[in-house]
Amino acid sequence: MRSLHKIIFSISILLSVILQAQVAELVSPDGQLKLSVFSEDGKAFYSVAFSGKTVLEKSPLGLVTNETDFSKNLKFINAEKGKTEKKYTNQKIKKSEVNYNANTLICTFENAQKNKISVEFQVSNYNIALRYQIAPIGERMSAVVQSEVTGYQFPKSTTTFLSPMMSPMKGFARTAPSYESGYEADAPLGKPASNKEGYVFPGLFNIGNEAWVLLSETGVNSQFCASHLSNGTSDGLYTVEYPNPAQNNGFGSSGAAISLPGKTPWRTITVANSLKPIVETTIPFDVVEPLYEPSQNYKFGRSTWSWIVWQDPSMNYEDQVKFVDLASSLRYEFILIDALWDANIGKERMKELVQYAKSKNVEVMLWYNSNGAANDSPMGPRNKMSSSIERKKEMKWLKEIGVKGLKVDFFGGDKQETMRLYEDILSDANDFGLTIIFHGATLPRGWEVMYPNYAGSEAVLASEMLIFSQDVRNSEAFFATLHPFIRNSVGSMEFGGVLLNKYLTKSNQNKNKRLTTDAFQLATAVLFQNPIQMFGITPNNLTDVPAFEIDFMKEIPALWDETVFIDGYPGKYAIIARRHQDQWYVAGVNAEKEVLKKKLKLPMLTGKTVKFYNDDKNREINSKDLKINKNGELEIEIQPNGGFVLK
Template identity: 45%
Template sequence: MNISLRNSLAALLLMAASTGALAEQNKVASPDGRLVVNVEDRDGRLYYDVCYDGKQIMQPSQLGVVANIGDFSQKLVYRSVSNHEVKDDYSLRNAKASTIHYRANQMSVVYENEKKLPITVTFNVSDNDVAFRYEFGEVNERTHIIIDEEKTAFRLPSQTTTFLSPQSDPMIGWMRSKPSYEEEYTPDAPMTAKSKYGKGYTFPCLFHVGQDGWVLVSETGTHGNYPGCRLSDYNAEEGYKLEFPMEGECDGRGAKNAAFPIPGATPWRTITVGSTLKPIVETTVSFDVVKPMYEASEQYKPGRYVWSWLIWQDNSANYDDQKQMIDLAATMGYEYVLVDGLWDQQTGRERIAELSRYAQQKGVSLMLWYNSNGTANEAPQTPRNCMNTVVARKKEMKWMKSIGVKGIKVDFFGGDKQHVMQLYEDILSDANDYGIQVIFHGCTLPRGWERMFPNYVSSEAVLASENTFFQEHHAKQEGFELTMHPFCRNTVAAMDWGGTIMNRYMSRDNKSRHRRYTSDVFEMAAAIVNQASIQCIAMYPNNLSELPQHEISFLRDVPTQWDETRFIDGYPGKYVVLARRHGDKWYVAALNGTNKPLSLNLSLPMLAGSEVSYYYETADKKSFWPKSAVKKTKVGKDGKMKITMQPMGGSIVCE
């Protein structure tokens, strides 16, 4: 070979190396072949990218961690790859579908760091979902690993717009109780927009990649094994980086990094991809890649609950008011009454036991509110210091079981550090021992918990209905918020929004304070759109005489357990149409989050040719609220049906 040819070849090889062409590449595709993940190393750093229908939906983004046993983010050397199929058929009682058939192709890529210690990155790729995590084997003389930083990144194309909720500063807000996933979403924002507090964004994170489709990023499988994570602000070179909790969370107590025994693995990072919003709304990836952590101690019951506090507030935790709510629940055929904070002071334990007996005689069970503190924040409501230690917790739960209490709502957690995630796990596990279901408020995003913990019901982790009471601004925003969550917060996990509100004014007399800005049918449809196996229907005794009979009849029968969910139409923050199946009966619910009438031509193949009940509204010039009505009609043989919604209104179609 002559010198000039040798020099040209060397130059080509150098150029190829500098562009990553000589890097080790491994690919895995979804079963239908449309979603492809490519993993490669560049100068000792590990990257992945994601393509859907041949379009790069996630640009090369870094992988790796920095740990006490070594740096697994640079100077990595490829060792091996293995592939196999994943099949998992399972059932859920408390999610958007009851029977799920998970099929994915799995690729595990092994690299070694500078110390010759291996890290395995495992990718599961199903037809619209990517889930990946880091796995670590045994290391001589090491029993565990401490991860100080993840280099995990998500770098989206430049045309991407965002639908994100910011992470708040720690120890701010009411009684220093934040962060609690209760910030406002901003729709259709550029990636370059800075988060409100400069602390990035809470999961889940929704992205619109223009004509190329939609991407939802989140995580699942987090419990006491890891802190809850979030995304950083956007950086043009790195994209969004995974961030651990802030130092100041939990009033500065506890480590912000992660630790777990080895062999072991991190939680899963998830990416859901679709050319439309259908895969985003219908995804089950949060549950697909996790496993149950224990068996249910009994068959837990779904249902509806009434809740005095939302409108009647703190002073309603007394015996007489709660007795009224029990009577209301019994009249409506509801399964539960939630007795909120201060019940220990206003009613007392002996009379709570009496209330529980009264409720059970009427076929109703009580759920009780508890403050999780502790020392995480300054929230003063009682009962306190009953859920933060195992001794106190088991004593309290033993008492609850003895009087027939079937559920708890635990409020005011202090952040996402690992010891707080362990507290969630401990509360759930102990509650299961006593046959108690659990709702969390003032809390983190649940991450696969519906499958992991059989007595888990739902979490708030959202700017919820209480804010429509506190501020007229949020009453006006309810349409936007409830048409946002089916595409992000509520699609990855059950959400305790806290009430289908039937009072027209935010007051006990239903005449004063600010009004509700949504229609009656909007609120009724929200009971279907908002997903949780125990759903709050925030009715009050006055509603029984104020509401039309067709509304009461619908609310009496509305289910909360779903066998199937289908996305029909919608756009985040503007409108949404979902179809949910309960047994052999379909419910199609539509919400209009805008201030203008909206007509839609729906495709409802599951109801083609069927006679249905259609709940609709007509404008009422004499009232703030449109008039609701119900009529029998037929869906076209082709499955087509036209609906019209009033501003901040709704529609329901059901068999």
């Protein structure tokens, strides 16, 4: 009888092995990050471990097309391993020179209809990128990818740092979703978004205070839709979801039409036992390539803009002259002239204004509405960016009068139809030598590399909401301590910050009181990264804030050669260092209710005398020279809602 039990037990073990068979394994070049791919009951899965600790448990792979199903009845065919490496430069991201090395794996599966799909992985130190390669399906050379089952199964000890996907066709003039929701820090695993729409990329996860995982995607262009994370299940599974069909006013497919053979965008997973590799990752840029050659050497830098504080009434010739003069006095490269310039200034006077700006060594960027038929936003110029013929006519005029860039607003969706509009605007703008910033827009997904004239996206609860919402003003420091770890970690973030008015109004009095200190505001000029930084300085700040603040803002760069994590915890405090050429800046902000005392290790400043901008106990900013000791250590205090900068 015992022998029979042994035989049955052995058979059950054998069946378990057959049902769950590991098909491939891949480790990072440093051996810390391990990917395992396996099949079970005709389905494909993967898992991820870091330093021997499981960070993603059995997680599903696969997708469904209108021609065939690649999510079930899969049989493993083969696995091919290799290596990839490249060196590249890009002045628009957090690090200007990058050396990328990864081990590669392509696992091929076949479904019941003998159709093949491959899953391509690249595993570098701290990062995994994966995407699907779809072969022709019988005689079909095209297909619609309808959904994915790609998922991320987290251990139950995980907490989350996520931002909800906005409901479609809601908000101002039905312009949502625009990636402008807030975050909840250290939320329970599997907690659904309040509107049931899931969560945007990127998403940050803390696994038992022992490991961190950052999820995102990259390489999305006109050939695919963008995606987001589902609501998590009660046991911690998040999956890739395609756009809600109601986006874009219901127009366009929620899936992706692709030519075969074809590839999906990359899903990226950054894994570490500290936040340093999360802040410093370059994986969104490592796995993508430029899609076209730049028509010229594009210029990036700093900008003034009247609208953020002076709002719509400032859209007139005289006020814009004041902000040109402000840009000139600050030695900034640009002025942004925002919505309604077409009606309030007009094209003829805009020619004069552009020439006046040029006489002051300031280049002009103009705001445009993306509409279109996607929403009801009324501000002009409208219907100039949404069709090829009108867009090229307008861009020809813009080039003729000397405009250097555009800020295009109000997109509201992740469908392939909208991704095509983003790409068409960028591609046409390159033909006319125009840089492009997107506002009211989706997350950029590798676009700094893919599109040479791309200059940033909002896709965040940005400075305009500090004007409009008391709740956002109350949470300004909280959100600022999240962005370096999440949103700004994966792409340029056009926040529009550094507001030095005590009250966020033109009169600088009575309402919209700013709750953060001046040192906090200066720190965000370093913490927030975008190749064109639009700062909220107003002409009165030249005389009503300490002169050393203006001197600091005259010298702050917008382009960085290196980014280094120093210390922090998302939602509590953040301290990072950035280098421009030979000049280091170290900046931090505190969202806690108590004074934060920290001993910092700053090897890049060892033995150097630096400028130290900080708040005193009365929350007033001061500036002094400070020598960093021979150990590169410094003890600091950061006031609540305050900040500091070392330069």
